[in-house]
Amino acid sequence: MKNSKLTRGYFPVNLSVKTICKNILNLGKPPLNHRDITRQQSVYFSQSFLLFIRPVMFISFICLLAIWSTETYLQQISSFNKFCYPLLTLFLATNLIYSYRSKTNIEVVTCLFFILFMTYFVVDYYYIFIYLEVIGESSHYNLSSLSQWLPIAYIGAFLFLKKYNALKFSLVFALCLFLPELLCFDNVYNHSPIAHSLTLNLMLSHPVYICLLWGVSHLKMMSYHDRNNANLMYKLSKIDSLTKVSNRRGINESLRKMLSEYKRGSTQFSVVLFDIDHFKSINDQFGHLAGDEVLIAIADSIKSELRLFDELGRWGGEEFIAILRHNNYHLVSEITERLRIAISSLCFESIPQKITASFGVVHCKAEISEKNDQKAIELLIAQADKALYKAKNTGRNKVVIA
């Protein structure tokens, strides 16, 4: 499916290293990684991303302040964190303000902050080990407190990156954490068995985090595909396979929508029912394929005559229906006359004779007294049908308004 790329991160950030670099160069311009989705989707996803990321950043900001002040109070803060905490707090606050002031590229900026935090985690982790190795202290407070936060790396990766990039990132991150154990920092472990046990626990629990998140992102991708397929099937169920205009179900839905808009006083509309004249004889003389060609050509020609907010559908057989939205009933006869002329001017190689159609028009006016929408629609169609019948009986190739 065309939009399947969206499914790779939990949010459609889909950042590959190349995209991140391109986006950094394009800060302030529309995000490049959304090229393959419509602007509307991009706006929608950016908004949902903002709704998610703002509270996360706010809570992280408060937590960071709390950890900073607690560690300072308990005199457990390392000299590395004395330098890093103010910087990270400042970066978080900046990102939070940026998310309120500018909505462009917020995903990219957030992703950069995420990478910054992950780098901090790794550097802090190694700082603790090197510090313990060199100084030989048995304190394990910093290591155990940092360990609580490390799984955020995997969660963030599966949120922000494509599924496979997230997996690669997680594996590299986990490997970085396992290295001290693998490289046997004997001095550390001799002095601090707790540090030893902590790194062993990391090695056992982190693969589980990665597997779980991989599974969740896979399930999410499947449900996204299912939802997309269901949407597609629903759209197809409202389209006529031959002429590619709405079918009866689609038109009924549009009529219901128009009717409710009309009741709210926001629009007026008219229903135009038209039927190809002597279509049976076209089929009989020139064959069903030629008849199909006529139906397709008529649908295309009428579609090109209508405005974007009008609707065309195939009501059944050789009968079509157009719903015209307007603010002046006088315009409708003019438009319908134009449609009639468009059909009669069509030329077909395989059909030497002129093709015409008869039109029945009804304006949505008095029918609105009918409270039940479906009944009101049926009434409108019945009146348009009556007008069409009159057009057929009084010579065809004409417009009759009910």
Ligand SMILES: Nc1nc2c(ncn2[C@@H]2O[C@H](COP(=O)(O)OP(=O)(O)OP(=O)(O)O)[C@@H](O)[C@H]2O)c(=O)[nH]1
């Ligand atoms: N080629 C083709 N013909 C169809 C299709 N659907 C319905 N028809 C034909 O449309 C013809 C409709 O004929 P009638 O209802 O008698 O109407 P008509 O010949 O157009 O006569 P008037 O409507 O009175 O002008 C029938 O022959 C159907 O077989 C279709 O999808 N393709």
